[in-house]
Amino acid sequence: MYSPSLAHLASDLRLACMRISRRIRFESTQLVAPHQFSVMARLEDKALTPRALASIECVSPPSMTRTVSGLVERGLVVRQDDPQDGRQVFVSLTAQGLLTLKETRRKRDAWMATRLKGISAEEREVLVGASAILTRLASE
Amino acid sequence: MYSPSLAHLASDLRLACMRISRRIRFESTQLVAPHQFSVMARLEDKALTPRALASIECVSPPSMTRTVSGLVERGLVVRQDDPQDGRQVFVSLTAQGLLTLKETRRKRDAWMATRLKGISAEEREVLVGASAILTRLASE
DNA sequence: TATTGTTATACTCTATAACTATA
DNA sequence: TATAGTTATAGAGTATAACAATA
Numbered sequence: 537m538y539s540p541s542l543a544h545l546a547s548d549l550r551l552a553c554m555r556i557s558r559r560i561r562f563e564s565t566q567l568v569a570p571h572q573f574s575v576m577a578r579l580e581d582k583a584l585t586p587r588a589l590a591s592i593e594c595v596s597p598p599s600m601t602r603t604v605s606g607l608v609e610r611g612l613v614v615r616q617d618d619p620q621d622g623r624q625v626f627v628s629l630t631a632q633g634l635l636t637l638k639e640t641r642r643k644r645d646a647w648m649a650t651r652l653k654g655i656s657a658e659e660r661e662v663l664v665g666a667s668a669i670l671t672r673l674a675s676e
Numbered sequence: 677m678y679s680p681s682l683a684h685l686a687s688d689l690r691l692a693c694m695r696i697s698r699r700i701r702f703e704s705t706q707l708v709a710p711h712q713f714s715v716m717a718r719l720e721d722k723a724l725t726p727r728a729l730a731s732i733e734c735v736s737p738p739s740m741t742r743t744v745s746g747l748v749e750r751g752l753v754v755r756q757d758d759p760q761d762g763r764q765v766f767v768s769l770t771a772q773g774l775l776t777l778k779e780t781r782r783k784r785d786a787w788m789a790t791r792l793k794g795i796s797a798e799e800r801e802v803l804v805g806a807s808a809i810l811t812r813l814a815s816e
Numbered sequence: 817t818a819t820t821g822t823t824a825t826a827c828t829c830t831a832t833a834a835c836t837a838t839a
Numbered sequence: 840t841a842t843a844g845t846t847a848t849a850g851a852g853t854a855t856a857a858c859a860a861t862a
Contacts, residue, residue, distance in 0.1 A: 555814035557697035666806030
């Protein structure tokens with residue numbers, strides 16, 4: 537197999553990943569806005585304070601106040617006072633929030649699954665290997 | 677090689693592509709905002725009208741007016757009257773706009789190239805194959 | 817005094833509705 | 840009258856600065 541330069545591969549692969557990602561974002565009907573989805577995903581494992589969420593998401597505390605307020609109004613998360621520290625508040629997913637999170641993922645996965653139905657067994661094996669490599673690269 | 681279900685592969689691959697894409701968007705210093713970059717990329721091959729740009733980018737004509745105005749102020753694109761149809765305007769990249777477009781791509785590609793330096797020759801071959809498949813899937 | 821969270825205010829990007837110019 | 844583009848205005852999301860409550 538012909539092997540292009542590393543720079544060439546980097547460019548092709550980067551563009552392919554970004555195009556796939558863009559199409560998924562555009563075409564998988566959004567139940568919540570991207571910044572809201574991102575916050576909800578952070579809350580899946582455990583409750584977090586608005587400040588922690590702001591830090592993780594690289595936005596200001598006032599912006600996170602607004603985002604959390606929007607999610608509270610929609611019943612997707614709840615605020616709970618910290619009994620230990622009266623200054624703090626914990627934000628956590630509601631049952632409806634968890635459902636919305638899972639439904640959004642299901643729609644996105646379905647977009648990809650539909651495309652994968654048309655490929656050959658050999659190509660599928662290539663993508664299985666690539667998936668593991670890309671996952672590692674994304675977390676480095 | 678163990679082959680997971682199609683649904684499983686779809687989910688893993690989708691997540692990997694979106695994570696890669698997200699990190700590139702966050703970590704490759706932005707010379708222009710995402711919506712501005714997207715418009716500039718559309719103008720690389722040929723000049724387009726604001727209406728055509730609005731349609732391609734799925735935004736309203738007034739929003740595109742604003743985006744184009746911002747790019748004009750920064751000297752990255754120019755508006756030119758259509759001599760055939762006085763109602764129309766053509767938007768095209770300036771030399772500086774083309775440079776900015778290329779520099780943005782260079783930074784994004786560099787992010788990926790840095791990650792690819794650490795992988796084995798076998799893994800690289802897998803990614804060469806995957807790149808072609810993903811490019812095809814993204815354009816279907 | 818330091819920290820957490822919110823409110824006040826302003827800037828940007830988005831949209832719809834209304835307006836101007838041209839076909 | 841239909842179309843292209845812009846301007847007017849409003850609704851979100853972002854930010855910084857200022858404020859209230861708690862440690």
